Amino acid sequence: MANAAPHAVIGKDGVDALIAVLAGRGRTVIGPTVRDNAIVLAEISGGDELPYGWGVEVEAGHYRLRPREDGAAFAHSAGPQSWKTFLHPQRVRQWSAERRADGTLVMAEDDTTPPSYAFLGVRPCDLRAIAVQDRVLTGGRYADRAYRGRRERAFLVAVECTEPGATCFCVSMGTGPAVGDGYDLALTEVIDDEGHRFLARAGSAEGEAVLARLPRRPADATTETAARERVAQAAGRMGRTMPPVDLQVLMRETLQADRWDDVAARCLTCGNCTMACPTCFCTTVEEVTDLTGEHAERWQRWESCFDVDFTHLPGGPVRASSRSRYRQWCTHKLGTWYDQFGSSGCVGCGRCIVWCPVGIDITEEAHALNDERAATSQEAAS
Numbered sequence: 001m002a003n004a005a006p007h008a009v010i011g012k013d014g015v016d017a018l019i020a021v022l023a024g025r026g027r028t029v030i031g032p033t034v035r036d037n038a039i040v041l042a043e044i045s046g047g048d049e050l051p052y053g054w055g056v057e058v059e060a061g062h063y064r065l066r067p068r069e070d071g072a073a074f075a076h077s078a079g080p081q082s083w084k085t086f087l088h089p090q091r092v093r094q095w096s097a098e099r100r101a102d103g104t105l106v107m108a109e110d111d112t113t114p115p116s117y118a119f120l121g122v123r124p125c126d127l128r129a130i131a132v133q134d135r136v137l138t139g140g141r142y143a144d145r146a147y148r149g150r151r152e153r154a155f156l157v158a159v160e161c162t163e164p165g166a167t168c169f170c171v172s173m174g175t176g177p178a179v180g181d182g183y184d185l186a187l188t189e190v191i192d193d194e195g196h197r198f199l200a201r202a203g204s205a206e207g208e209a210v211l212a213r214l215p216r217r218p219a220d221a222t223t224e225t226a227a228r229e230r231v232a233q234a235a236g237r238m239g240r241t242m243p244p245v246d247l248q249v250l251m252r253e254t255l256q257a258d259r260w261d262d263v264a265a266r267c268l269t270c271g272n273c274t275m276a277c278p279t280c281f282c283t284t285v286e287e288v289t290d291l292t293g294e295h296a297e298r299w300q301r302w303e304s305c306f307d308v309d310f311t312h313l314p315g316g317p318v319r320a321s322s323r324s325r326y327r328q329w330c331t332h333k334l335g336t337w338y339d340q341f342g343s344s345g346c347v348g349c350g351r352c353i354v355w356c357p358v359g360i361d362i363t364e365e366a367h368a369l370n371d372e373r374a375a376t377s378q379e380a381a382s
Helices: 012-024 124-138 145-152 205-211 221-235 247-253 259-266 272-276 322-341 362-381
Strands: 008-010 028-035 038-043 054-059 062-067 091-099 105-109 117-122 155-159 185-192 195-202 283-289 295-302
Touching: 008 012, 012 028, 012 117, 012 195, 012 205, 038 054, 038 062, 117 124, 124 145, 124 155, 124 322, 155 205, 185 205, 185 221, 195 205, 195 221, 247 322, 247 362, 259 322, 259 362, 322 362
Parallel strands: 028 117, 117 155, 155 185
Antiparallel strands: 008 195, 028 038, 054 062, 091 105, 091 295, 185 195, 283 295
């Protein structure tokens, strides 16, 4: 766990108070809750809406809720959504145009005040994903002002992972299970003979102000030790791993590997992986008009590199085959993302594995590519 402000201990009543305090500061609180046979992110108004006593069973192409006997609220791995849904929404209006009775065309940029969110339950991998999207969407020459407005007004309550899922590999990507920087408050859930409680620490001035308003007590050695041990144990129980090699180099050296044909034979190019991924950011724009032609709007919406029209040019699509489209996604995520943004585009959350309808596993593909590279090198040397 990262060391920050002095630790405190809060109970379930402290979590209830946290939600109330954040709402009282004008924030819309978003947290995990059980809905539609999944743990989803939605607006919550009280601690009783958190998924106490629920965990998940995940595998490639498989997701199920399962009851927990310990009553934990945050002992579940990543669900179908990420915080991208709120910070970088699927569909956003950019401007509208109206033709008045005198024939004048009036255009107006959509400058709606962004919501002030409080995100409760941000996993370390998702905390890193938010940092990745910050670099992509607020840096460079073409920053997304709407994203920046939502991000600057967001309050992040991170929760360290104490029970990884079967598809988690954050340790391989250096993104968890302990939280890094970038949070306002951080919680570690502890359940033992001493009771059900949360080790809390602030990571910002506003986080300190919020924590000061919660029912709390100074952290004790038992709770701090238990919290550290649970996070350390989680690091040793990852369900997946990436090969311990430079993934950027691996992607660059296996562009012609036969393995891409194998994955192409299974890939449906449905784009589920890009929709579930917390760092995929690609968008397109579309104009719509009403039947009279007097009103028009431009909307930005998510786009996927698995869409054959994503690279469409007058002569046809650049990447027409499923092989080329999967290879582009995987090599960009694990390799050329470094060239553009200085880091990997993968945070090890495992969502792309769980929500792939045919169970394609990015870690399995990386290991297979590494094995093929090694075999090819051995053959060339013999």
